[in-house]
Amino acid sequence: xxxxxxxxxxxxxxxxxxxxxxxxxxxxxxxxxxxxxxxxxxxxxxxxxxxxxxxxxxxxxxxxxxxxxxxxxxxxxxxxxxxxxxxxxxxxxxxxxxxxxxxxxxxxxxxx
Amino acid sequence: xxxxxxxxxxxxxxxxxxxxxxxxxxxxxxxxxxxxxxxxxxxxxxxxxxxxxxxxxxxxxxxxxxxxxxxxxxxxxxxxxxxxxxxxxxxxxxxxxxxxxxxxxxxxxxxx
Numbered sequence: 001x002x003x004x005x006x007x008x009x010x011x012x013x014x015x016x017x018x019x020x021x022x023x024x025x026x027x028x029x030x031x032x033x034x035x036x037x038x039x040x041x042x043x044x045x046x047x048x049x050x051x052x053x054x055x056x057x058x059x060x061x062x063x064x065x066x067x068x069x070x071x072x073x074x075x076x077x078x079x080x081x082x083x084x085x086x087x088x089x090x091x092x093x094x095x096x097x098x099x100x101x102x103x104x105x106x107x108x109x110x111x112x
Numbered sequence: 113x114x115x116x117x118x119x120x121x122x123x124x125x126x127x128x129x130x131x132x133x134x135x136x137x138x139x140x141x142x143x144x145x146x147x148x149x150x151x152x153x154x155x156x157x158x159x160x161x162x163x164x165x166x167x168x169x170x171x172x173x174x175x176x177x178x179x180x181x182x183x184x185x186x187x188x189x190x191x192x193x194x195x196x197x198x199x200x201x202x203x204x205x206x207x208x209x210x211x212x213x214x215x216x217x218x219x220x221x222x223x224x
Contacts, residue, residue, distance in 0.1 A: 004154075033212060042116075042202050042215030043155070088154060097206075098143065098162065099170065100213065102154035 003027075004091055004103035012109045013079055021074045021106045023089035030092050032072045033100070034063055037086040079110045115139050116216040118203050124222045131190040133219050135203030137183075143206040144186040145213065146170075146178060148199040155202060161186055193223045 007022045023032070031050040035043035047056050049065035049072060056063045060083075062075040076083055089103040115138030125131055135144060143162055147155040147170075157170030159178040167178050175197060177189045190197055200220050204213040 031210075041217050042204070045212045045214070048210075048212060090155075097210065098145075098160055098168070099157060102147075102156070104152060104154045 004089055004101055006087075006089060006103040006106050008106060009104065010107050010109075012111065015080055015110055015112050016078050017110075019076050019079060019108070021076075021087055021108070022071070023073070023103050024071045025091065026070065027091075027093060028069050029101075030069070030094060031097075032065055032069075032092075033090045034072070034074055035088040035090065037088060037105075038084075043086075043088055076108075079108075081110045081112050084108055084110050116203060116205055116214060118201075118216040118219050120219060121217070122220045124224065125193055126224055127195055128192050131193050131221065131223075133188045133201055133203075133221070135186045135188070135205075135216060137186075137205045139205055139207070139214075140183060141205040141207045142183075143213075144180065145204040145206070146176070146186065146188045147202045147204065148172065148197075149202060149218070150199050158188065158201075195223050197221065198223045 004025050033048045034046045036046055037043040047063045052067045052069045054065045060077045064073050087106045090100045117136045119134045145160040146158040149155045156172045158172055158176050159167055159170055161167045161180040179187045200218045202218045203216040206213045
């Protein structure tokens with residue numbers, strides 16, 4: 001089983017702070033996705049990264065795919081209470097897009 | 113929102129009873145998925161479908177069966193529910209090629 005481990009598991013910060021969430025694996029993934037999930041709802045896709053070393057920005061969120069395509073990070077600048085939620089990374093091992101592997105999640109709480 | 117409806121949204125039942133969860137889509141997407149989400153495990157794939165009457169097992173398929181008799185509906189059945197199947201169940205759909213998965217809002221199932 002290919003595992004995706006996320007760290008930290010929980011993060012509570014004040015509004016305006018910066019943070020980074022990590023998603024690591026010993027396996028290579030053809031692509032990696034980041035989702036955000038709010039209570040009582042399903043995960044919503046934020047971004048997909050497909051090229052080793054790729055960096056994508058979505059407003060205050062910066063996503064990076066590791067050069068070896070085994071890890072990824074999500075950096076949030078100047079966090080806001082609206083960023084609160086569960087962040088999940090998910091990888092498609094060997095291009096098997098029908099069998100996404102999900103990370104264990106990072107629960108972020110941004111206090112006003 | 114992607115046109116995905118899960119029903120019921122909440123269900124409480126007893127051990128040993130059969131349970132069927134329904135996922136209905138209005139997007140005419142080929143691929144449909146069932147996941148379960150548990151604390152510390154992220155989302156884990158139960159079964160998926162790649163067309164009408166075409167299904168395959170995921171990571172945690174034991175104790176579950178699925179059916180897809182028409183494009184828009186994907187049913188998940190627990191033939192004899194056990195307490196270990198208490199979880200939040202998510203359906204997802206995906207179009208062709210590299211299109212991402214879109215998730216429903218989940219069904220919270222409690223088995224007493």
